[in-house]
Amino acid sequence: MAVNYGQVAIVPKGVWNAETQYKVNNLVEYDGSSYVAKVQPPVGTLPTDTSYWQVSAAGTKKATADSLGTVMPDGTTTEIKEDGKLSAKTAQQNALGVVKGSDDVTVGEDGNLTVNTTFEQATEIANIIAGEAIKSVLGKVSKAIATTMSLDENALLKNMISGIDVNDGNKVPSSAYIHSLVERIGMGTALEGGFDNLTAGLNSVNNNLSNTNSRLDTSLSSSVLDYALTLPEGMHTVRFPGDGYTGADTPNSYYRYSSATIIVRSKGKIVTVLLYGISTKAPLAVNSYDGGKWNGWDQYVTKNDLLISASGTGPTDWTALETVENMPFKIWNVTKARTSKGAPAGCYDYGTLIALVANATGDRWRNTLIYLPNNNNNVENKVYVRTGISTKWLAISGTDVNSVS
Numbered sequence: 333m334a335v336n337y338g339q340v341a342i343v344p345k346g347v348w349n350a351e352t353q354y355k356v357n358n359l360v361e362y363d364g365s366s367y368v369a370k371v372q373p374p375v376g377t378l379p380t381d382t383s384y385w386q387v388s389a390a391g392t393k394k395a396t397a398d399s400l401g402t403v404m405p406d407g408t409t410t411e412i413k414e415d416g417k418l419s420a421k422t423a424q425q426n427a428l429g430v431v432k433g434s435d436d437v438t439v440g441e442d443g444n445l446t447v448n449t450t451f452e453q454a455t456e457i458a459n460i461i462a463g464e465a466i467k468s469v470l471g472k473v474s475k476a477i478a479t480t481m482s483l484d485e486n487a488l489l490k491n492m493i494s495g496i497d498v499n500d501g502n503k504v505p506s507s508a509y510i511h512s513l514v515e516r517i518g519m520g521t522a523l524e525g526g527f528d529n530l531t532a533g534l535n536s537v538n539n540n541l542s543n544t545n546s547r548l549d550t551s552l553s554s555s556v557l558d559y560a561l562t563l564p565e566g567m568h569t570v571r572f573p574g575d576g577y578t579g580a581d582t583p584n585s586y587y588r589y590s591s592a593t594i595i596v597r598s599k600g601k602i603v604t605v606l607l608y609g610i611s612t613k614a615p616l617a618v619n620s621y622d623g624g625k626w627n628g629w630d631q632y633v634t635k636n637d638l639l640i641s642a643s644g645t646g647p648t649d650w651t652a653l654e655t656v657e658n659m660p661f662k663i664w665n666v667t668k669a670r671t672s673k674g675a676p677a678g679c680y681d682y683g684t685l686i687a688l689v690a691n692a693t694g695d696r697w698r699n700t701l702i703y704l705p706n707n708n709n710n711v712e713n714k715v716y717v718r719t720g721i722s723t724k725w726l727a728i729s730g731t732d733v734n735s736v737s
Contacts, residue, residue: 342368342388350376364391364402436466453478555579557619557626560594560603568594583629586613646685650674650701651723662687669703676716676725680705 341357348360348367358369362379366388373384395401405411405418409428413419423429433439438446451467454475494503505513517530527533552559552570556579559570570592577588590609597603603621607614607629616632646666651674664685669675683705703716703725715728 348379359388364393365389366391553578555581556592556594556605556607557581557621560596560605561600561621563594563596563603564599565596568596570594582607583617583631584613586611587617590614646672648672650685662689666703669705674723676703676727679703679714679716682706 342359343355343357344359345352345354346361348362353375354360354369355372356369360367360369360379365379367379367385368388369384370386371384373381377384379385391402393399393401395403408421409430410418410420421427421429423431431445433445436448438448440446447466449466449470451470451474454468454471457476457479458472460469460472493506494500494509497509527536552572553576556570556572558579558581560568572588572590572592574589582588582590587607587609590607592608593606595604595606601622605619605621607617607619609615609617617629618632619629620627646664646668648668648671650672666672666683666685667681669679669681669683669685671681683703686702686704688700688702699720701718705714705716707713713729716725717728718725
């Protein structure tokens with residue numbers, strides 16, 4: 333008959349688990365040692381509790397900061413070689429490891445790292461190069477500082493000051509240059525007109541200029557003189573529309589394509605009108621209003637306008653030459669006078685034709701034509717004259733002209 337004596341042999345249970353219910357004679361491994369339960373322990377009882385456990389085989393404890401024990405490589409800074417030797421890894425830029433001293437960094441007896449600041453001053457100023465040794469960098473910096481400190485205390489400031497006009501953000505103008513500017517601008521002269529600064533004065537000038545009321549009126553169809561009397565004080569510019577201009581107060585009809593400058597000194601009292609034509613038929617003309625009336629047009633011509641010579645055979649129609657060109661004096665060299673319309677009957681073909689224009693209103697009143705035939709070999713001793721609105725020529729003849737001393 334079998335008798336149940338319970339568990340009488342050691343039963344291995346592996347690594348101790350806090351959630352396992354262990355029984356008597358159960359063997360567990362914990363922290364490098366093995367323990368056997370001598371009394372059934374409550375769940376979660378550590379094997380180091382001698383009330384329930386006893387040491388079966390004592391192992392080496394883990395090392396701590398205060399006690400010796402077993403250590404294990406962390407795989408990051410230390411590792412176990414194939415021969416079983418413990419080795420420390422070399423530190424990298426992005427990985428932990430063992431470091432050692434260099435020319436730039438020294439390791440003290442206490443293991444502390446120190447930057448090596450021993451250097452020799454550079455012999456001349458030079459730029460710092462990327463990756464350059466610390467002692468070389470310190471040598472260049474030392475040279476630059478020493479050079480700067482040995483300069484004249486005002487040298488840097490003097491180098492920054494400029495006495496000329498220069499567009500440089502690193503320069504400042506000297507007091508002498510500022511003084512010159514002040515004199516040129518006239519800041520030392522008191523401003524008149526109640527202004528306390530140049531900006532206010534210039535703004536006032538600008539406003540006054542705007543009062544000139546300068547304008548370009550392209551549809552002025554009425555009398556320019558009547559229009560001028562309605563304008564405010566200032567200077568005005570108008571342009572006539574050509575055939576659309578209906579005013580009858582210009583020197584002649586050619587001015588309907590002209591422009592005018594109107595200067596009003598006193599509205600409706602003192603006014604000047606200047607007309608600018610586009611051809612010789614409409615030269616510069618001026619009319620002024622003063623004392624309640626217009627004084628009439630004065631036309632101005634250049635020296636070249638006074639005398640114009642035309643070569644060739646001359647005009648073929650003489651009926652209204654004195655109204656064709658608006659100029660006081662014109663000369664033609666004629667070679668076919670007899671066949672020209674309106675020429676003196678029976679006159680010699682070759683000669684000189686002169687037009688005297690005293691009236692520029694487009695008609696022949698008070699204008700004169702003179703024809704001087706060539707007098708070669710006494711072919712013809714006559715001078716022909718046509719005046720005013722007459723269509724007949726007057727022949728002035730004579731046998732000779734006596735000279736006097």
